[in-house]
Amino acid sequence: MTVRQKISLLITAAGFVASLIFSGIILWEMMEQPLRIIDSELESTAQRAVRILSETDKNRTPDAPLFIGDERYWLKIADRDTGQSIYQSRLAQLIEIPDLTPGSSTSVSLIIPRKKIDLGQDRRNEVTFRVKKSKISLDGRTFLVSAGRPVEEIKEELWDIVVGVASGLVFSTLLLMVASYFVAGFILRPVRIINDQAREITEKHLDRRIPVTGDRDEFNALSQTLNQVFDRLQHAFLRQKRLLADASHELKTPLTMMRLSVDEMRSAPAENPSRLQAERLARMTEQVLRMERLVKSLLDLSSLEIEAAASEDSIDAVRILESLIDDYRFLAESRNIDIDVRLPKELIVKGSAEKLNRAFSNILDNAIKYNVDGGRIEVIGDQSGMDLTITITNTGPGVAEAEIHKVFDQFYRVEESRSLRYGGSGLGLAIVKRIIALHGGTVNFESKPGSWTRVTVSLPRHWETTS
């Protein structure tokens, strides 16, 4: 889940809870208010009924009407002392409502068929009554009065309000969700910008920095901190590079001396050197040469890294490749490796012939070294797309999926036993990648372990036609 989603979810949840509490309180108040009014209405009806009763004849029958206004009320009046029922309204005669303790009031739901009496029942013939039982004393007598009335319309009105509030709540929550998503996006916009810039800096331009405005907010603080990290990173990076270049450079003079020494010993050997001595000299010579090759490659790589772009000559990659393949033919033939070349007439690119020669040479050298005896190499050139591509496929055992991203790393091969056998410096593909990048192109490495390995070089086409 993104931070944006989290923020909008939190805002929505908080807003929802707040409005839920608010509407709950409002709803409670709205539901209680009409019931209190009805209760006081019932109270006054009860008192009125008692007054009328005490004024009329004492010998009346309990079901004789009181004429207190209408027959809307459910009324039961009894004498507290004798327990004798004094009066029952028509509704009370028809409908039975459970007795209450004096002084309390309640709402009761009853099922009353509409055919019997119409009280505004709902579809299920359910009707709600509000009932209040009061104890009323008048002229020395005490009456127990249960007064009630159907409140179905009020209940339905209240239900409408509940539905209104609930749908309002849902609507406002949805609105809040959308709004907070945009707000979260707006708040996080600087984070996205900072992230994009930081990524570009680490990947491509370690010398650039994230722009910092004068505002003293958290995002500027973050930018400044990141910039400090980049400063340190760049410093360490440059120092490491310089160290490598300096160390390699310092190695050149002692290497020259070692090289001259072994050359001298070889060309003017001691009188009757033993076989052991000759072997030792050969071994030492080989190691000196390896070291020399390694130091040269290291320096080449570091000077390639300093360069910003290759020269701008028009170069035919086909000629470079054909001449290289010519040179590698003996090497390939010695291991029965077939080289299949499918190149167009010409592939014109802008750049440095020397550097491209180096890059393709390294790729072809690997294609032979890491191939199987009797294998194949396919060199295909294509310029039908936007870029021109040169694909060099070999039938070597290749590289495991998990290792592929490492092939362009410096010294990738060094830890493998194979590299010792073939004498690779482990810098070949790193140099290739750098050279192709200098030409504005890309190198792609694919491999199916145990089956094939493919290096694809894409270079920008040079559109100017050469006469």
Next chain:
Amino acid sequence: MEYKVDEMRILVVDDEKTLLGQLERALEGQRYMVETALDGQEALDKLFETPYDLIILDIMLPKRDGLSVLREIRQAGMTTPVLMLTARREIGDKIKGLDLGADDYLAKPFSLDELLARIRALFRRSGGQTESVLQVKDLRLDTVSREVTKGGNSVELTAREFSILEFLFYNKNRAVSRFSLAEHVWGDAFDPFSMSNFMDVHIKNLRRKIGDPGHGTIIRTIRGVGYIIKDEAE
């Protein structure tokens, strides 16, 4: 016309004493007369005192660097060929490109075979050595027109084969290693380890073309070392 090695005087300038001693010994082994200087000032003093036939000049020197020494002797009208030594190849390219008056440069580290070949090539190109043809027995190699003849008949060689033969010629009477031969012929773009393994194939083709089959009477194989071209006299 063959030049006389004994008369060739070389001044070697490098601030590294051990390397200087090594170069001195190696060049004296080739019967050159060698003098040495440890810094730019000493080099200038010696150069204005006695004439030399060749100067081997390192760029990084104390007191006066190699480039300022070069500039000064050229301004003084000295045309002695100069072989610059540099630890950085890019600087070497720059010297050549800027045309400061250096005749050739060699990037460290280098092989003795390469150094000697360069020195001989420089001697041939300058100092009155106008003859561009190298000869062993009836095999002639023209370094300018890049033509090879055997007993007067033209021999067609590939560019690589010519380069191999030329390098052997410049190292005449010296065994040249497969590796330095591969370095010289194929340059930095190739792995000399890969290429030197197939030197025998190239030498075989070369021998066939110059009519020198088998183990060769012109190009001889020295086991465990490399190849050599020898004068008839030896």
